[in-house]
Amino acid sequence: MSEKHPGPLVVEGKLSDAERLKRESNYLRGTIKEDLQDGLTGGFRGDNFLLIRFHGMYQQDDRDIRAERAEQKLEPRHAMMLRCRLPGGIITTEQWRAIDKFAEDKTIYGSIRLTNRQTFQFHGILKKNVKPAHEMLHEVGLDALATANDVNRNVLCTSNPVESELHQEAYEWAKKLSEHLLPRTRAYAEIWWDQEKVATTDEEPILGETYLPRKFKTTVVVPPQNDVDLHANDMNFIAIAKDGKLVGFNLLVGGGLSIEHGNKATYARTASEFGYIPLEHTLAVAEAVVTTQRDWGNRTDRKNAKTKYTLERVGVEVFKAEVERRAGIKFEPTRAYEFTGRGDRIGWVKGIDDKWHLTLFIENGRILDYPDRPLKTGLMAIAKIHKGDFRLTANQNLIVAGVPASEKAAIEKIAKESGLMNAVKPQRENSMACVSFPTCPLAMAEAERFLPQFVTKVEEVLEKHQVPDEHIVTRVTGCPNGCGRALLAEIGLVGKAPGRYNLHIGGNRIGTRIPRMYRENITELEILASIDELVGRWAKEREADEGFGDFTIRAGIIRPVLDPARDLWD
Numbered sequence: 001m002s003e004k005h006p007g008p009l010v011v012e013g014k015l016s017d018a019e020r021l022k023r024e025s026n027y028l029r030g031t032i033k034e035d036l037q038d039g040l041t042g043g044f045r046g047d048n049f050l051l052i053r054f055h056g057m058y059q060q061d062d063r064d065i066r067a068e069r070a071e072q073k074l075e076p077r078h079a080m081m082l083r084c085r086l087p088g089g090i091i092t093t094e095q096w097r098a099i100d101k102f103a104e105d106k107t108i109y110g111s112i113r114l115t116n117r118q119t120f121q122f123h124g125i126l127k128k129n130v131k132p133a134h135e136m137l138h139e140v141g142l143d144a145l146a147t148a149n150d151v152n153r154n155v156l157c158t159s160n161p162v163e164s165e166l167h168q169e170a171y172e173w174a175k176k177l178s179e180h181l182l183p184r185t186r187a188y189a190e191i192w193w194d195q196e197k198v199a200t201t202d203e204e205p206i207l208g209e210t211y212l213p214r215k216f217k218t219t220v221v222v223p224p225q226n227d228v229d230l231h232a233n234d235m236n237f238i239a240i241a242k243d244g245k246l247v248g249f250n251l252l253v254g255g256g257l258s259i260e261h262g263n264k265a266t267y268a269r270t271a272s273e274f275g276y277i278p279l280e281h282t283l284a285v286a287e288a289v290v291t292t293q294r295d296w297g298n299r300t301d302r303k304n305a306k307t308k309y310t311l312e313r314v315g316v317e318v319f320k321a322e323v324e325r326r327a328g329i330k331f332e333p334t335r336a337y338e339f340t341g342r343g344d345r346i347g348w349v350k351g352i353d354d355k356w357h358l359t360l361f362i363e364n365g366r367i368l369d370y371p372d373r374p375l376k377t378g379l380m381a382i383a384k385i386h387k388g389d390f391r392l393t394a395n396q397n398l399i400v401a402g403v404p405a406s407e408k409a410a411i412e413k414i415a416k417e418s419g420l421m422n423a424v425k426p427q428r429e430n431s432m433a434c435v436s437f438p439t440c441p442l443a444m445a446e447a448e449r450f451l452p453q454f455v456t457k458v459e460e461v462l463e464k465h466q467v468p469d470e471h472i473v474t475r476v477t478g479c480p481n482g483c484g485r486a487l488l489a490e491i492g493l494v495g496k497a498p499g500r501y502n503l504h505i506g507g508n509r510i511g512t513r514i515p516r517m518y519r520e521n522i523t524e525l526e527i528l529a530s531i532d533e534l535v536g537r538w539a540k541e542r543e544a545d546e547g548f549g550d551f552t553i554r555a556g557i558i559r560p561v562l563d564p565a566r567d568l569w570d
């Protein structure tokens with residue numbers, strides 16, 4: 001279908017200002033170092049405001065108190081969000097102890113946010129604490145390099161550590177991909193770790209002097225789990241095994257969820273299958289995809305710059321042929337694979353290595369001491385006695401991994417006492433929200449703070465229709481940028497204005513279909529009325545094991561999105 005709309009390989013025209021900024025940044029240095037000394041403002045000035053994103057930080061302010069500060073003629077209360085690089089979401093307990101302490105001592109909110117891209121963020125780091133944050137990460141072998149802006153960001157990997165050896169191998173590839181595609185500039189080490197400037201000139205053989213046209217996201221997926229939600233990502237490697245050993249990957253390119261309200265030139269898109277490659281070609285192919293997007297991605301319009309738009313403009317076959325040419329390979333036909341779900345298995349599971357793994361459900365990924373649930377203190381106590389590691393999942397949960405049978409009871413005791421093992425229903429386990437208010441500057445409606453009560457109301461609807469243990473993959477995202485991945489949910493709410501959302505339905509449980517807008521700009525009450533009516537029908541009319549999203553399509557309640565680039569907005 002995409003082949004009907006070939007366009008130019010390179011879009012000519014006036015480059016966006018972001019391109020100037022990158023070119024003039026001296027390989028991401030800008031004047032960040034000097035700016036750090038400027039105590040007159042709590043923020044970063046000029047280009048540095050955006051450049052710090054390449055170093056894993058966003059400048060934000062507390063939107064709950066913005067108006068009050070303005071009235072007092074004060075600048076907004078600036079503080080940074082800092083996001084770590086954590087390929088595959090694996091973090092040692094030693095590292096955890098360090099980040100817990102930092103959150104406690106040096107952030108405004110005192111919390112750690114597990115993100116749905118398998119890493120963690122600190123919110124509310126004052127300017128004076130920014131350098132100490134990077135130093136702390138360095139001391140424990142972590143960094144925040146390239147976790148935001150126009151680079152390959154944190155590489156995801158299916159987080160199940162237990163069921164087959166494949167997961168270990170897949171994780172190793174996630175790490176290799178992350179390292180291979182990192183910026184080579186020494187700017188990060190010079191600015192944050194005071195490392196000497198090396199005399200040689202910088203070079204970016206893969207990303208180029210002006211880096212990528214837009215953010216770029218990569219996953220490694222081990223079927224039958226699609227927990228990483230591959231279709232939200234630019235480049236995806238689906239693990240293919242033979243006799244229990246990883247032999248290669250299917251490559252899928254060009255997924256992405258961000259849209260703009262009312263702008264029909266923007267769309268969410270599922271990734272296209274390019275074909276199968278044996279393992280030895282993995283890095284060359286990854287590099288070829290990244291450099292093709294680097295050279296062909298639209299640098300004149302950031303709203304049209306992601307890989308999904310490049311694919312649609314030049315045609316999937318043309319993009320694929322270029323990747324083959326650059327990598328010196330031919331894709332084999334895509335090998336068979338199947339997904340059965342996206343959720344995490346909460347609770348204890350025994351692994352093939354005879355060790356135990358405990359997946360803890362963390363609502364919204366927010367690790368904080370609540371009055372009745374000291375989650376943060378509990379995890380810190382586990383981190384003090386646990387010798388394995390922690391694994392962050394793409395569902396914002398945390399796995400205490402590699403627990404010997406002899407230590408199970410002690411860990412479980414702490415987890416129970418601190419509310420980390422409170423029973424929740426499948427509906428809550430399968431619900432997710434982005435951060436949104438108060439920290440996100442782009443938020444239009446509440447998400448993280450709205451979700452818990454909203455889920456309770458959806459649970460009541462399920463109960464009313466006598467399907468209390470069922471679930472509908474439900475996600476809320478505070479604006480159409482889509483960080484909450486609502487456009488791969490069965491029920492997706494996309495923030496429009498305070499208290500108002502667009503309601504999307506018709507996605508499926510395994511995350512391979514984009515839901516279509518069903519009602520526009522409605523309130524929570526209206527959303528719940530729609531859900532009540534639809535769940536009532538689903539409960540009565542569904543076929544065996546038929547998910548809510550599939551039902552809404554089969555029953556003709558909503559038309560499936562088949563070719564999102566063209567029919568998402570119909």
Ligand code: HEM
Nearest residue numbers: 081115116117232257258433434435439440481482483485
């Ligand atoms: C134009 C598109 C986008 C922009 C401008 C954007 C911007 C942002 C901002 C400002 C934050 C920080 C919010 C905070 O922590 O206070 C954020 C968080 C995040 N975004 Fe995005 N985003 C975009 C699209 C996406 C998409 C499509 C995804 C994934 C499908 C994504 C994944 C995330 C994740 C994982 C976080 C961390 C917090 C969380 O788990 O919700 N973003 N984004």
Ligand code: SF4
Nearest residue numbers: 434440443478479483
């Ligand atoms: S979806 Fe919008 S509101 Fe939510 S974190 Fe992303 S940018 Fe912020």
